[in-house]
Amino acid sequence: MTVPSEATLKPPVAVVACGVIGRSWVRVFTRAGHPVRLWDPSRDAMEAALVWHAEECARDGRPTAAVQLCASIADVVDGVVWVQENGPESLEAKRAIFAALDAAAAPDTILASSTSTLDMTAIARDLAGAHRCIVAHPVNPPHVIPAVEVLGGEHTSEATRARTVEMLRAVGQVPVELRRYVPGFLLNRLQVALIREAIALVESGVAGVDEVDAVVRDGLGLRWALMGPFGVANTNADGGVREYLTRFGGSISGLMDDLSPTPALSPELIERLGRATDAMVGDTTAAAQRAWRDRLVARLTALKRETT
């Protein structure tokens, strides 16, 4: 008789749709010991996700829970405590998937969406189980980058919110709760704020793509990997964020008002940025860049956990 390991005692979860984000979620849950039930309308996508997942497990060299391919939404939700949905980013598609999930899943199952743009109020509008529907938006790829934005809709219950935060923490993610919906949530608003100014600086000829990127990857980004903008401001003056925003408040406000207007993303500008980015990255592939990024981010997050 074999005694089940702790890992096999964790309840199964479902991953619905498995592109780059979905397969990464599979890794998040299996690594934490949850058996995963996987469904995607494309059998090829599921097979590809399994191959990728096996490679990741081999690289990690750690025991891992099983992945079960499923034939339908009704099949994938069978016996799971959590569904992570990663379907197409359109309200119609999400509403159809959530209607099917809500009809098929046991009443206690949390239905979480990886949507980066949509409001759960709209996705779950007509559902009997709207109270158990919630946004859990990861940063790509979630098995490497821990932050996950959490935001309910109008009818999402407090219990669902609390269970979502608890579950995400338990699998090693960092849940970040929003108090209300705004387009782009926190993550994409902050990302777009940076890239808007970045594009404008290149477009107006202040510097090239490589220079703008260098200021981030060899400058600002080294601090932002450890502290957010408030944490950075707090260390930028001995009196902390209060002194920083007071003593430098005039020049900060002046710069805020001087930021560039939104550049028009014309095909010519996109091609110009594309050529400059090609020149910057050289002949490495996107896959090689992602693999390097994921390896270093994993080491960095391990380092942060060791030292805080």
Next chain:
Amino acid sequence: MTVPSEATLKPPVAVVACGVIGRSWVRVFTRAGHPVRLWDPSRDAMEAALVWHAEECARDGRPTAAVQLCASIADVVDGVVWVQENGPESLEAKRAIFAALDAAAAPDTILASSTSTLDMTAIARDLAGAHRCIVAHPVNPPHVIPAVEVLGGEHTSEATRARTVEMLRAVGQVPVELRRYVPGFLLNRLQVALIREAIALVESGVAGVDEVDAVVRDGLGLRWALMGPFGVANTNADGGVREYLTRFGGSISGLMDDLSPTPALSPELIERLGRATDAMVGDTTAAAQRAWRDRLVARLTALKRETT
């Protein structure tokens, strides 16, 4: 008879004014083997910088070049190939210091300013040696964070620009050249673009300071420590930055236009941000946070150098 090590053969450089930035520059140059001549109007500041420098050297456990305290500007520039100026951030102060430096330094000495805001055209306007004056603006602290913004004034020579880039590379920094002056250069424009949206999101109640920071330090920042905004965009779609800006161009442009207006930095808002930041960082000191940041950034940059 002792043979001088390679390090002792490097030419001396001068560091003028040694607050947090100046003392960090001392470490940059001594670590690279340059003897440093140091002058600050405050003898106490020089002594404090020496103590700090000795601690840093002890931590690094590597041989290091000497630091010579000097009595005046005329003294500090004696025999140096490079001056790194870190005086007060006002045009009047910089003009006075640069006039004194230009009058005293040998004709070939590069006069570099750490200014984060001023235009070298204005600082060096009336100087005979305007051709050898240049901005070399570091990220705090430069002995840990490599990016340095490089920008000449109207009269800065091509030779000065080329020698500046070469010198900064030789001491282990990453020079980032701007083509023309804009307020805030690249670095502070990008930093302010992020913090503007960050403050606005907190002010309007979408999330708290800790949540906004978490999205950066456990999310976006982990990528930005390795890739700038264009590098990230290039890995966010299989077709690279072109596909990213084309396929998601509509929603990116929509978000760009939806970004928050500049928040007014009222005393009430600053106090609210201060309290929330206090709660986030707990009872750690700014010095402890900086020490942790510097240690991790040093390990991260070493990791990046090993793997690229």
